[in-house]
Amino acid sequence: QVRFVESGGGSVQAGGSLRLSCAASGYSYRTHCMAWFRQGPGKEREGVASIYTPGGLTFYADSVKGRFTISRDNAKNTVDLAMNSLKPEDTAMYYCAAFSGYCGRRWTYWDAYNYWGQGTQVTVSS
Secondary structure (H helix, E strand, O other): OOEEEEEOOEEEEOOOOEEEEEEEEOOOOOOEEEEEEEEOOOOOOEEEEEEEEOOOOEEEOOOOOOOEEEEEEOOOOEEEEEEOOOOHHHOEEEEEEEEEOOOHHHHHOHHHOOEEOOOEEEEEEO
16 A cells, blocks of 8 residues: 655744655655645645656756755655745645656646645744
C-alpha cells in the first residue's frame, strides 16, 4: 500500500524558515515525479516544486524560486522542501504527491498525480 506522510509544518513569522519532509512507503517506481503542492484558504491547489527520479532535475513555481529548495534522499525514500524567506502568502496546506514518469510540463497539474499525502499546515504571520 502506497503511503505518503508529510511533516514539518508549523507557524512562523514572515522572513522565517521551515523544512517540510515527505516520507514515502510502498512506492517503488524507477522513474517518477514527486512534488509539493499547496492550497491556501479560498485558493486553488498549486504546484510549488517537483523533483524527478532518476536524475534529480527540479522544477519550481515562479512564486517560490530562490526561496524554496526541493531535495530527495533515495536511501530514506523522503522528499524535503526547505522554505526560506517565508511570506504571509505562503500560508497554506502543503501536500506531497507523485506520479510515475517524467515531471516535464505536467508537474504543475494536480490531476497528473496518482498518490497524495494528507498534508501539513504552514502558517506565516506578518
